[in-house]
Structure formats: structure tokens, C-alpha cells
Amino acid sequence: MRRVAISGLGRIGRMALRHLLAEPRLEVVALSDPAEAGALAHLLRHDSVHGTPAFTVTAGEGCLHLDGRRLPLHRQDASASPPFADAGAQLVLDCNETPASRAAAARHLGGSVTQVLLAGSCSDADCLLFPGLNDADFDGVRDRIVTCGSDTALPLAALLQVLDGAFGIESAFSTSVHSYTSDQRILDLPHPDLRLARAAALSMIPTADPAPAEVMAALPRFAGRLAGLAVRVPTPDGCLLDVTARLQADADPEAVHTAFRAVAGQGSLVAVLDEELVSRDLLGRTASCLYDPFLTRCLDPRLVKCFAWHDNEWAHAARLREACLLLLAGSQP
Secondary structure: OOOEEEEOOOHHHHHHHHHHOOOOOEEEEEEOOOOHHHHHHHHHHHHOOOOOOOOOOOOOEEEEEOOOOOEEEOOOOOOOOOOOOHOOOOOOOOOOOOOOOOHHOOOOOOEEEOEEEEEOOOOOOOOEOOOOHHHOOOOOOOOOOOOOOOOOOOHHHHHHHHHHHHHHHEEEOOOOOOOOOOOEEOOOOOOOOOOOOOOOOOOEEEEEEOOHHHHHHHOOOHOOOOEEEEEEEOOOOOOOEEEEEEOOOOOOOOHHHHHHHHHHOOOOOOEOOOOOOOOOHOOOOOOOEEEEEHOOEEEEEEEEEEEEEEEHHHHHHHHHHHHHHHHHHHHOO
């Protein structure tokens, strides 16, 4: 069994904890977060989006008890290095909701900890890993600090991979219709991004999206051919990815549907909807690219607009679980 510690129990950290505890090949051995154990236990027991977990949670002195098992809880801020080296962890899953850098992540290394997986974007990580798409790019000896990128990057990569494999892509533009996140303000308050300074639940808010750049970095064949932005909307979870692509071969909606259906079921990344649903219906799905065939449009045979949904919390956490398994397997003799 591989041993993992989780640093940061915010939205993604708590969802990742649920996934890792359900994975028999992984053992969570320690946690860290600046919040008090009682507050974290309460948030783990009562989640406004994802409901009650499949395990019991209580707070102890310097620990959380999950199904009666004691997990040490280190109350350190995100800039400090938790003492996971003494906890027997081989991998630290860093889910801190602060801008990530290789230097900050490297503070986790030492003792038994040989790798760090970052839950968010990091421009100078050793490897940008999209589980199920570019697994071969990960080198278990070379890569110590690994990121899975932003929560929209892998869904975008999966959608583009299908279109490119079936028709070839000349260029594409993406719009991520994305639920508000914890980096926004719930009331109008100062923020470096003046639009994100506005009350998150009252407006649709355009902002930058790192996903196209991350896709081009992880999958170089798309270099120079992608661009995009995001629009944050007043929902707590769930996203709709809108991609307009100029193709290299002719297509029509039925051909696009066929391409996605051929890929769906081959792994955990792509699924195809069989009825007309809305974002609330899709929460809790683990597929990163839930292709919606009812929304596909072709302006001409080589200009297609496709849509795919994803749960930006639950599906992203599922990919982090897969990345943990890949990293730990790749680092073992």
C-alpha cells in the first residue's frame, strides 16, 4: 500500500481525501491545514454540494478520526513545510489554495517524501501530467514535483484529443463557463482582477483561463493553436466547456457524436450524455469530459462547436487519485 499525506483541506483537498480513502491501494497517513480540527471535521461531515461522506469524522487533539482511525493534523500555514517526512508518507498531495511554485512544493521533500503532486497550476513543475492522456511523459526518477494543472485543463485536453484524433484540429477557442471559486469575493471587495472583485453570486464574471496554455504545454502538438477564457457564473460547482474548432477534415454533428462515443468507456476521462441535462444533474460524476451531443453545431463542414460538462471538484479530485497511483507506481523499483 502506498502512503500519501494531504496538505490543504479546502474544497479540492476535502474531495481528494474522500477519493483517497476509498482507494484500497493508497493509505492516507497525515493531513495539514491551518484551520482547527473541529472546523475541518464539521466541513468534512457536512458538505453543501457533495453531501455526507461515506466515513465517520470526529476531531481530536491534533488529529482527525476518520472511521475511528487517527490521522495526525498539522496546523501550519500554506507557506510552511509540514513534517510529513516523519509520518511515513511517500507522496504529498498539495491542495493548498495559494499560487503554486516548485520552490514552495519542494519544501515537502525529505525523509520518506520523494514526490509532491500539486492539485493546481504550477508553471515550473517538473512535469505537467494529464492522467490518461500523457502518462508516458512522467519519469518516476526525474520528476519530483508534478502538477495536474487547473481543473479545466484536462477536460479541455480530453475534448480536443477526441476531435484531433478523428478530424485533426487547425485551431480552437474555448470558453469555460465555470462555477465561482474561493479566489473570488462574495461581496464587492478589492481583488487584483477587478472583475473578480465583484460579488460572485450576483454576476457572470469574465476572467482568464490557464487551461489552453496548460494543454499546449502538456500536449505540444497543439502549440500555437489554442486560446480561451473563462466566465465565472453564480453556481457553487459544475462547469460547461464550450469549444469552437476549425478542423482539418470534414465533419457533421453525427460524425462528431460517433467520435466521442468511440472513446467513451475506454477509460475514466470521456463519457457521452444520453439525455438533455443541466449542471446540477452532473455533480458527482467522475468523467472529466461529459460530452453533450444535444448541443453540437457545425457552421460548415470544418467549423464545429462542441460542449462538454465536468464537475470541477469531484472529477478533478478523481484525476488526482489516479495521478497519485501513477506517481507512486512509477517511483518504485
